[in-house]
Amino acid sequence: MLVLEEIYRTKKNEFSAAFNLRMQRSLSWWKKAIALHDDIDLQFMSTWVALNALYAQGKAAEQEQQTLQQFAFRVYQKDVDQRISRILWEKHPQSLEVLLTNPYLCQSFWDWRNQKISEGTWRTDFESEKQHIMQALHTHDSASILSFVFKRLSTLHQQLVQGGATYNSAINRKQLSHASLLLSTLLPCFIQILLENVESLEWNEWSQPFYPVMQMS
DSSP: OHHHHHHHHHHGGGSOHHHHHHHHHHHHHHHHHHHTTTOHHHHHHHHHHHHHHHHOOOOOHHHHHHHHHHHHHHHHHTOTTOHHHHIIIIIOHHHHHHHHHOGGGOHHHHHHHTTSSOHHHHHHHHHHHHHHHHHHHHHTOHHHHHHHHHHHHHHHHHHHHTTOSOTTOSTTHHHHHHHHHHHHHHHHHHHHHHHHHHHHHOOHHHHSOSSOOOOOO
């Protein structure tokens, strides 16, 4: 954390006010997430806020997930040192497996349980996605795997923020532990890549914060 803050402080004069606001907010929440290492529920949620601060536009959940995946892909494209790939394949392969194979982290499962789609549609979707995941794992397609990971993490995030899980519940401990671990490793990597490539990564869709700083006169 101190390293990222120092990198940011030494370069902040090179950045736009909009980018600096996003980065300051993200680093503040990331610092809090680190302090919550003994509370994975709150750590995951704080880390997610830190991630959202970097790109979010206040869109509906489905649109926001698409924006997140686009953001993650653009960051991945700038990762010339393949740090993201090493996180996925070398540092946390077990977390990757847990998240990608758990049906309860598929949004279509909950859509079926809430009678939005049929059981047949859910099972077809799950099997189709599983085949795509297996292909991506076989070919070490990091970009596709990253996309699938964030789909799973988005479902878990929605479940938590909408009160769909008991705090500190034993039921979802395993998936939440692995989700928090992987997200907590990816976030600082994303921040560092942004700080190194902000000129080529900053674009209108996300550069302007949805909630700018406002002062009442």
